[in-house]
Amino acid sequence: MVWNAAVTVFAACTFNFGPHALTVPHLNFGNLAWGWCVITALGRFNPNRGGHLILWDLKLVIRFPPGSTILIPSAIIRHSNVPIDANEFRCSFVQYTAGGLFRFIRNRFKTDHAFELTATKQEKWERAQESKTRWQEGVAMYSTIDSLRS
Template sequence: RRGSHAAKHVGTAMGGGQRFPQNLAHSIRNLAVFAGLFGLKSLQRISGWTNLLFMVFAPDLHEYYRATYAALCDWDRLQSRAKHIKRNFPERFSVFTTATYNFGPVTITLPHIDFGNLAWGWCAITALGNFDPDRGGHLVLWDLKLIIRFPPGSTILLPSVILRHSNLKIGPNERRFSFTQFTPAGIFRWVYNDFRTDKDVNSSKNTTPQEHERRKRDRESRWREGIKMYRRW
């Protein structure tokens, strides 16, 4: 847990023993609530603005997220079983597979890193609520020794795997919520593996020695190639 507040993850995930990516399970009641939230014009505008920022400041990384999600959806449509992938937003609003609603009503996160995300990837954090941003709710980036004023309605994109982050307390009668978007690293691995898990690839008799060697080279260069996606233009 990131703090004592209520929170729910929504969208497509991969990890924790899953055999393939699929949408997180929720009760029918909660699914109806989430559908209503994702249908809000205000939330769609927030996500669309976030998507535009991502596209402008890290176009290569944005394209990597977009292409990975698109490939995953194409794979899912070809399966004979019931479809398991449902986007939170239309593609024009978001390239992230997963979102978290931090319902608060006092969302104060503890210092943490999101180790389940792509190592060089970005996640989007949007602050919501009614609080005095001059007195609390600041975003803290511990490794950079930065405390950033982060008023309601603000959005930041950051590499949440490598930057430890949290936020400061707010006043006793104030409310703070947040909305985050991200894509788990397991989804990138699944698509890279031609829609298989690492375990399936490594144990398959059809995986040639040449393929094992190529995968080893890819692992050794993945971080270096990943941060090249940070170019702006």
């Protein structure tokens, strides 16, 4: 096995080498819905003129200079970035974990298809019951302001 980095909790990473790394508004559907995605801006560009991060669903435009890092749930918050000038350079480094890895573990190290082929009726019923609350359990893992105050 080859690790992405010596110390990371994320299973995957992407380098967007530029020279004008730009994204259109999108969601990363493959990522764990309530999981974090770490976005780091790199390069040489004027952050007052471009490179801003846009979080569409939150109606936020964030000044995002080179070296900035943000964590967002990229599967559920539409995001993109603002273009930079033609003579500037922008790239990015993104870390994330695919939701399929969590499903694989949840399926006792089987694909969804293999699980469905081998699961008993009881296991399928338990899976259906678990699925009713899985989203709420995932969202409950987020910190709240009150939990950070204690």
